[in-house]
Amino acid sequence: MGIIKTSKLIFDYIRRDEEENIEEIKRAIDGVSLDIKAGQFVAILGHNGSGKSTFAKQLDAILLPTEGTVWIQGMDTSVEENLWEVRKKTGMVFQNPDNQIIGNIVEEDVGFGPENLGVPTEEIWKRVNESLESVGMAAFRLKSPNRLSGGQKQRVAIAGVMAMRPQCIVLDEPTAMLDPNGRKEVVKTVRELNRKEGITVLLITHYMEEVIDADRVIVMDNGKVVMDGTPKEIFSKVEELKSYRLDVPQVTELAYELQKNGVDIPDGILTLEELMENLLPKFAERFPGKVTLGNGVKDGN
Amino acid sequence: MLKDITLGQYYPVDSKLHRLDPRTKLFGTMVFIISLFIANDIWAYLIATFFLISSIRLSQVPFKFMVRGLKAIVFLLLISVSFNLFLTPGEPIFRLGFLKLTREGVKIASFMGVRLIYLVVGSSIMTLTTTPNQLTDGLEKSLGFLKKVGVPVHEVSMMMSIALRFIPILVEETDKIMKAQMARGADFETGNLIQKAKNMIPLLVPLFISAFRRATDLAMAMEARCYRGGEGRTKMKPLRYGKQDGIAYLVCLVYLAAIAGLRIMG
Amino acid sequence: MAIKAEHLNYVYGLGTAFEQCALKDVNLEINDGEFVGLIGHTGSGKSTLIQHLNGLMKATDGAIYYNGRNIYDAGYNLRALRSKVGLVFQYPEHQLFEINVFTDVCFGPKNQGLSRQDAEKRAREALTMVGLDESFYAHSPFELSGGQKRRVAIAGVLAMKPEVLILDEPTAGLDPRGRDEILDQIARLHKERNMTIILVSHSMEDIARYVDRILVMNHGEKVFDDTPKEVFKHYKELEAIGLAAPKITYVVHSLRDHGVPVDDNITTVEEARDEILRLLEK
Numbered sequence: 124m125g126i127i128k129t130s131k132l133i134f135d136y137i138r139r140d141e142e143e144n145i146e147e148i149k150r151a152i153d154g155v156s157l158d159i160k161a162g163q164f165v166a167i168l169g170h171n172g173s174g175k176s177t178f179a180k181q182l183d184a185i186l187l188p189t190e191g192t193v194w195i196q197g198m199d200t201s202v203e204e205n206l207w208e209v210r211k212k213t214g215m216v217f218q219n220p221d222n223q224i225i226g227n228i229v230e231e232d233v234g235f236g237p238e239n240l241g242v243p244t245e246e247i248w249k250r251v252n253e254s255l256e257s258v259g260m261a262a263f264r265l266k267s268p269n270r271l272s273g274g275q276k277q278r279v280a281i282a283g284v285m286a287m288r289p290q291c292i293v294l295d296e297p298t299a300m301l302d303p304n305g306r307k308e309v310v311k312t313v314r315e316l317n318r319k320e321g322i323t324v325l326l327i328t329h330y331m332e333e334v335i336d337a338d339r340v341i342v343m344d345n346g347k348v349v350m351d352g353t354p355k356e357i358f359s360k361v362e363e364l365k366s367y368r369l370d371v372p373q374v375t376e377l378a379y380e381l382q383k384n385g386v387d388i389p390d391g392i393l394t395l396e397e398l399m400e401n402l403l404p405k406f407a408e409r410f411p412g413k414v415t416l417g418n419g420v421k422d423g424n
Numbered sequence: 425m426l427k428d429i430t431l432g433q434y435y436p437v438d439s440k441l442h443r444l445d446p447r448t449k450l451f452g453t454m455v456f457i458i459s460l461f462i463a464n465d466i467w468a469y470l471i472a473t474f475f476l477i478s479s480i481r482l483s484q485v486p487f488k489f490m491v492r493g494l495k496a497i498v499f500l501l502l503i504s505v506s507f508n509l510f511l512t513p514g515e516p517i518f519r520l521g522f523l524k525l526t527r528e529g530v531k532i533a534s535f536m537g538v539r540l541i542y543l544v545v546g547s548s549i550m551t552l553t554t555t556p557n558q559l560t561d562g563l564e565k566s567l568g569f570l571k572k573v574g575v576p577v578h579e580v581s582m583m584m585s586i587a588l589r590f591i592p593i594l595v596e597e598t599d600k601i602m603k604a605q606m607a608r609g610a611d612f613e614t615g616n617l618i619q620k621a622k623n624m625i626p627l628l629v630p631l632f633i634s635a636f637r638r639a640t641d642l643a644m645a646m647e648a649r650c651y652r653g654g655e656g657r658t659k660m661k662p663l664r665y666g667k668q669d670g671i672a673y674l675v676c677l678v679y680l681a682a683i684a685g686l687r688i689m690g
Numbered sequence: 691m692a693i694k695a696e697h698l699n700y701v702y703g704l705g706t707a708f709e710q711c712a713l714k715d716v717n718l719e720i721n722d723g724e725f726v727g728l729i730g731h732t733g734s735g736k737s738t739l740i741q742h743l744n745g746l747m748k749a750t751d752g753a754i755y756y757n758g759r760n761i762y763d764a765g766y767n768l769r770a771l772r773s774k775v776g777l778v779f780q781y782p783e784h785q786l787f788e789i790n791v792f793t794d795v796c797f798g799p800k801n802q803g804l805s806r807q808d809a810e811k812r813a814r815e816a817l818t819m820v821g822l823d824e825s826f827y828a829h830s831p832f833e834l835s836g837g838q839k840r841r842v843a844i845a846g847v848l849a850m851k852p853e854v855l856i857l858d859e860p861t862a863g864l865d866p867r868g869r870d871e872i873l874d875q876i877a878r879l880h881k882e883r884n885m886t887i888i889l890v891s892h893s894m895e896d897i898a899r900y901v902d903r904i905l906v907m908n909h910g911e912k913v914f915d916d917t918p919k920e921v922f923k924h925y926k927e928l929e930a931i932g933l934a935a936p937k938i939t940y941v942v943h944s945l946r947d948h949g950v951p952v953d954d955n956i957t958t959v960e961e962a963r964d965e966i967l968r969l970l971e972k
Binding site: 170171172272273299300302303304305329368369370372373374376377380381384386395398399402403405406409410413414415416 | 731732835836837862863864865866867868892893895932934936937938940941944945948949950951959960962963966967969970971
């Protein structure tokens with residue numbers, strides 16, 4: 124089985140009144156069965172309320188299944204003995220940058236996790252140094268978190284998680300409260316961690332540009348998995364994504380609109396380069412001699 | 425911008441004082457405070473002044489940071505000094521209407537003033553040379569024996585550390601909420617005491633809710649990083665006494681003895 | 691003309707060791723009925739600027755005129771100004787505090803001194819404007835979803851019937867559909883009620899779609915003040931100061947760089963599509 128596996132996962136939020144009687148049951152996850160391979164960069168997309176954040180919390184045993192099972196590296200999260208092992212293997216980064224930083228200075232916060240694990244002092248320092256390097260925040264190690272930008276805070280949070288040497292990192296909308304530059308910072312950091320350290324990454328988000336480089340994109344709606352494939356496959360279904368209250372990058376949308384109006388462009392254009400590759404030859408035909416093709420763009424003639 | 429003004433701001437520099445164990449500095453500060461209340465003649469105060477100035481030099485923190493804390497007590501200082509100056513019975517040196525300036529008054533007022541100033545500056549040295557984490561670690565270690573009688577020393581220390589971390593954040597949030605409510609016409613200035621208290625509700629309710637939300641998020645984040653209380657935790661920066669601490673303890677004890685001695689003899 | 695700022699300067703901690711210049715000689719004019727966008731990197735002074743426009747912050751130097759009167763004149767009623775110039779902060783749902791939605795929205799009008807009847811009338815109007823019907827009125831604001839809470843907060847400001855509405859990143863933290871809904875609602879307010887709107891945002895795509903004019907801030911100074919098309923032509927300079935142009939602009943410029951005679955006055959997907967189709971004669 125993959126590093127993360129869920130089987131017929133169901134989760135209900137139960138609201139009780141003062142006498143502990145059930146007032147309202149809201150089904151947030153409605154039968155999700157997924158198998159995620161180690162080392163992959165997987166994105167989970169969904170509008171607010173689709174169940175994606177609730178799903179993320181299942182993976183760290185912050186919430187336990189109402190029905191069904193969640194296995195992290197073969198361990199059933201609902202078994203009490205497994206709790207701390209599960210949390211050691213799965214690191215979580217949350218949405219609010221401030222509300223997950225405990226230390227008064229950066230390096231102390233990164234050391235918080237290893238301290239909890241009872242790691243010897245010398246080893247803690249080794250891990251803190253390596254983690255700060257891996258997210259590019261080593262220069263800020265003595266700074267107070269209050270002096271950092273949102274993107275920097277999230278990178279510190281990621282370092283804090285990395286210092287626990289997890290097998291996979293789950294990031295629950297880590298960029299929702301950041302400005303565009305901060306978002307780019309965080310996604311770049313996470314992508315590099317996945318590439319260099321081979322750590323499995325699960326990125327939960329509703330920003331489409333962030334998932335272009337993912338290995339696999341899963342779309343959730345109403346507590347269910349409704350789309351599952353490569354970024355190209357998912358982004359070619361523009362209308363379906365919009366029906367799930369999601370958006371596509373402007374480049375993809377433009378390609379789709381052109382395609383709708385008869386221009387011969389393949390599905391799932393994700394980047395500017397791909398769009399140019401497909402459009403420039405057509406313009407070269409239309410305006411011979413005027414249009415230069417870029418590098419690597421095939422000449423239509 | 426309020427973020428920049430943190431409580432007892434730490435001034436990062438590698439001085440002898442910075443390198444001392446926080447427990448040593450806690451002890452030193454305590455000794456100094458006690459000495460200020462024991463001292464009651466000019467010689468004792470001179471020794472105290474010497475002790476204070478040496479500490480300031482050793483800390484390598486610019487003097488202007490030391491006196492920043494004094495701004496907060498300017499009012500208190502003025503009141504206690506003037507009270508003692510004019511309301512102490514004794515041999516009058518100067519008369520201004522019904523206000524009597526006495527020799528005893530001058531003596532007590534100056535001692536009182538100096539004491540207050542030294543108290544603030546002395547404590548500032550502590551907070552300027554010790555990070556909040558070191559402080560709470562120091563308290564946790566030195567009060568560790570209380571664990572045996574059931575006092576949750578680690579938990580309290582963790583709470584203090586987290587509180588210190590979030591104070592600037594909550595201060596900024598208070599400012600934001602105040603402005604948001606003022607944009608809706610809220611008035612935090614006019615009215616009698618009861619009015620003002622009522623007017624605080626649009627400020628306090630959102631603030632509390634926000635604080636609770638942060639606390640919930642933080643608890644979740646801590647658990648996600650395998651926090652389960654003090655059992656089995658190791659320390660990234662364990663407190664270990666060094667030679668300089670021994671010397672510092674000795675110096676403090678000698679100082680205290682000197683002050684006490686002067687008091688007993690004088 | 692609605693708002694005019696002249697040589698506006700603001701320095702944090704003036705006279706202390708922490709002096710920091712947040713606004714440097716800012717001049718701007720916002721006319722009745724305009725829909726203006728305000729963009730700038732984090733720390734560029736956007737938030738500081740908008741807090742000056744409704745008198746929440748006082749400039750260290752310079753003047754602000756509302757409908758011709760200098761708001762720093764002696765005796766000027768700043769509280770009344772805040773009724774006219776409504777300001778919705780970022781994450782406005784953090785200011786909700788009342789026992790139910792309806793009462794919370796009444797808070798603003800009550801502070802304006804309106805009778806209970808009038809205040810309630812305003813609250814009803816405002817809640818309708820943001821698309822929340824009567825079924826929400828009795829709920830505690832904390833029971834609602836994030837997007838709904840936000841709309842209640844915006845209604846709370848709308849209930850004061852401002853002439854100018856300033857919104858600081860109203861789409862922060864919302865998903866794509868939520869973002870579209872709020873922006874469409876704001877656009878409707880602009881069109882139907884002729885409200886002057888100032889929109890602070892980080893999303894160039896959103897700005898390009900909705901506003902008539904863009905003000906660009908950089909390190910406390912206003913560096914651009916023009917229509918979206920003009921401003922985004924300077925996309926290289928925008929990048930240099932930590933911003934960007936809408937992604938579609940890069941498509942257009944890339945095409946031009948390769949010799950395609952495409953009109954570079956394009957800032958939205960629809961315009962790009964139409965232009966490309968025109969050129970390919972489809």
